[in-house]
Amino acid sequence: MSAPAAARLPRLLAGVEGGPLDLEAHLAIHGPVPVQPKPRRGRAGELIDTVEEAGLRGRGGAGFPTALKLHAVAGARARGRTVVVNAAEGEPASGKDQALVSIAPHLVLDGAALAAQAISASEVILCVSEDSPQSLRAATAAISERRSLNGEPAISLAAAPSGYVAGQESALVSFLNGNAAKPVFTPPMTFERGVRGRPTLLSNAETFAHLALIARHGAAWYRALGTAEHPGSTLVTLSGPVDHPGVYEIEHGATVRSLIDAAGGEREGIRAILVGGYAGTWIDGAELEAMTLDDGWLVPRQASTGAGVVILLGESACGVAEMVRVARWLAEESAGQCGPCVHGLAAVSERLEDLAWRGDADSEREVSRLAAVIRGRGACRHPDGTLRLISSALGVFAEEWADHARHGPCDACAAPPALPLPDVVRGMALEEAS
Numbered sequence: 001m002s003a004p005a006a007a008r009l010p011r012l013l014a015g016v017e018g019g020p021l022d023l024e025a026h027l028a029i030h031g032p033v034p035v036q037p038k039p040r041r042g043r044a045g046e047l048i049d050t051v052e053e054a055g056l057r058g059r060g061g062a063g064f065p066t067a068l069k070l071h072a073v074a075g076a077r078a079r080g081r082t083v084v085v086n087a088a089e090g091e092p093a094s095g096k097d098q099a100l101v102s103i104a105p106h107l108v109l110d111g112a113a114l115a116a117q118a119i120s121a122s123e124v125i126l127c128v129s130e131d132s133p134q135s136l137r138a139a140t141a142a143i144s145e146r147r148s149l150n151g152e153p154a155i156s157l158a159a160a161p162s163g164y165v166a167g168q169e170s171a172l173v174s175f176l177n178g179n180a181a182k183p184v185f186t187p188p189m190t191f192e193r194g195v196r197g198r199p200t201l202l203s204n205a206e207t208f209a210h211l212a213l214i215a216r217h218g219a220a221w222y223r224a225l226g227t228a229e230h231p232g233s234t235l236v237t238l239s240g241p242v243d244h245p246g247v248y249e250i251e252h253g254a255t256v257r258s259l260i261d262a263a264g265g266e267r268e269g270i271r272a273i274l275v276g277g278y279a280g281t282w283i284d285g286a287e288l289e290a291m292t293l294d295d296g297w298l299v300p301r302q303a304s305t306g307a308g309v310v311i312l313l314g315e316s317a318c319g320v321a322e323m324v325r326v327a328r329w330l331a332e333e334s335a336g337q338c339g340p341c342v343h344g345l346a347a348v349s350e351r352l353e354d355l356a357w358r359g360d361a362d363s364e365r366e367v368s369r370l371a372a373v374i375r376g377r378g379a380c381r382h383p384d385g386t387l388r389l390i391s392s393a394l395g396v397f398a399e400e401w402a403d404h405a406r407h408g409p410c411d412a413c414a415a416p417p418a419l420p421l422p423d424v425v426r427g428m429a430l431e432e433a434s
């Protein structure tokens with residue numbers, strides 16, 4: 001194992017300036033996959049200890065320690081194990097998994113193959129969003145190239161259906177088992193009974209790419225960037241009024257200012273920052289210069305980097321109109337199977353519209369009442385994430401909600417939507433707000 005001490009970026013995105021990396025280019029940049037000692041019968045592979053030392057945490061949203069998952073699947077008593085790479089990326093404001101699979105597919109697949117070896121899994125399923133032809137093409141080509149590699153597990157490709165909740169762990173497993181891509185109540189957990197009833201390791205595509213680098217360079221190298229609680233680098237999808245919105249690799253703990261500067265700077269004043277995507281938290285623009293992307297700064301504000309989404313809302317946009325649109329979309333994305341989620345999110349979204357457009361000041365109290373009833377009552381965390389977003393929007397845009405309740409829509413309400421949503425919803429919501 002080589003152990004360069006240099007704490008430099010890029011790591012995941014090394015060498016991609018010239019375009020997507022085929023197998024030859026990938027090996028030229030990252031070197032060969034280190035040979036791992038075969039795990040002894042009934043024992044987890046050594047790689048899991050290294051991942052634990054590195055402190056790798058999942059990049060799918062919840063930041064769960066990856067080594068714990070690896071141990072859980074390795075320790076499950078069953079014949080046959082499966083590895084699922086989650087690149088479904090249902091979050092409309094995120095593009096990092098599609099980008100990673102499109103430009104560095106072999107890094108993701110190296111990580112999946114190494115994880116498979118460490119937990120004695122014989123197959124890997126790479127799930128890519130059906131809405132991303134570019135990543136489907138790159139994944140197909142990469143899987144075919146890897147047939148020349150020795151000791152590879154069987155790798156197959158699945159096109160995950162569109163939809164915000166389709167990338168949720170149990171929804172993806174349900175889909176791979178031939179059922180609808182809808183979350184199901186757990187237990188059993190995926191690590192116990194997942195794809196075809198086998199213990200399954202399901203992690204985000206970026207998580208596997210980090211694992212591939214940890215296997216090559218070791219835990220100390222990994223920890224040379226980032227913070228003690230959240231080591232390493234991470235991919236962030238930045239959108240909003242900057243010259244170059246897109247996917248950036250930063251170290252955990254970097255300032256939002258440095259991210260904006262890397263994207264060419266802001267084109268207008270920033271009213272607020274949404275961190276963590278549509279299950280995330282709004283932060284007032286007044287905090288921008290102090291804001292860092294690490295737990296130490298974010299957790300006291302009930303925020304996290306989630307799946308690495310940062311959205312800047314410029315002062316020319318209306319936070320109220322944006323939230324009404326997004327809340328309606330999130331309510332419609334409910335998988336339609338848990339009452340508190342289906343009816344509750346729809347009711348919350350309607351109350352927000354009453355507050356925004358019809359001056360019904362009681363609606364805010366009603367939103368809080370509904371939230372207390374809905375929270376924690378779904379098969380998945382979709383309702384909880386939506387409520388967190390709405391509650392932070394009511395706080396950060398408090399003045400704007402009060403203004404709208406008193407005077408109705410503002411001039412900015414009719415502006416084109418600023419927050420990214422699938423097009424069909426954009427059209428509908430634009431009419432609604434104007």
Ligand SMILES: Cc1cc2nc3c(=O)[nH]c(=O)nc-3n(C[C@H](O)[C@H](O)[C@H](O)COP(=O)(O)O)c2cc1C
Nearest residue numbers: 058059060086088089090167168169203204207381
């Ligand atoms: C509503 C909802 C949608 C989700 N969508 C995704 C997704 O598109 N991609 C993803 O990797 N994880 C998604 N997750 C998180 C997964 O359930 C799971 O925790 C994650 O893929 C595990 O990977 P990690 O341990 O590497 O973070 C979603 C979770 C929820 C509650």
Ligand code: SF4
Nearest residue numbers: 335337338341378380
């Ligand atoms: S909580 Fe909502 S999104 Fe999650 S499974 Fe239930 S109905 Fe579907």
